[in-house]
Amino acid sequence: MARAATTSDVFNAIAEPRRREIICLLAEHRACSVGELVEAMSVEQPAVSKHLAVLRTVGLVTVSRHGKSRLYSLKPQGLKAIHDWASQFEKLWSRQLSRIKQNAERAAGARAS
Amino acid sequence: MARAATTSDVFNAIAEPRRREIICLLAEHRACSVGELVEAMSVEQPAVSKHLAVLRTVGLVTVSRHGKSRLYSLKPQGLKAIHDWASQFEKLWSRQLSRIKQNAERAAGARAS
DNA sequence: TTGACACATTCCAGTATGGGCATATAATCA
């Protein structure tokens, strides 16, 4: 079997750095045309269009036509899925972080005494 | 240019479903040997070892030798990075969700009157 | 209708993947 399709789910879709960049740009500005994205990123137009197609098929963006151009906007619910998945492990990293902190404080105390 | 390496960052590493499964298993049990993972998942041992190698290179797991077997355990900080990235968009999806809810309530009110 | 513009799509090349299989390596035991 080969690597899963980028369009198979949100996890695969956001693995690509350019697509995460697009997501950030769409989050900052309410909606962007393809041309605006091309200008903001340093990527050729066909590449941007392809990335947008991936994001569209996994439901992370929507399109609307406005004259000659198309406006893409973010559909953030898909990102919530990622967030929820990671939240599963929140206790683990906070516990670990507090342990690291405790160790550091204990070490500092030992040095002071 | 080709697709980014699975080992290039945490986002690419967790794109693969088996690797997410391994992460969940390691979160449930404190630590697992390769054999335990092989048994829990329905994947051959070499495949599991390769997935673990990917997770190791991106820093999501650590290994320790215990006799003949090796115990893998989760290093959850890497997952915090994912969580933090997604948190960036939290306002957007909560806003959208409340809007959807409002619309639903308004529609229900219109039907009632 | 023709031309120009904004995007989308197709084809190509180079690369890397994930699983299966065989095999190498490390550690324990008789």
Added chain:
DNA sequence: TGATTATATGCCCATACTGGAATGTGTCAA
């Protein structure tokens, strides 16, 4: 030491990806 167990690694194949170049498609203006 030799055998066995527990993993890791190397090789192969089919698959899929990303970017570039060229081309198709839809919309607007004159």
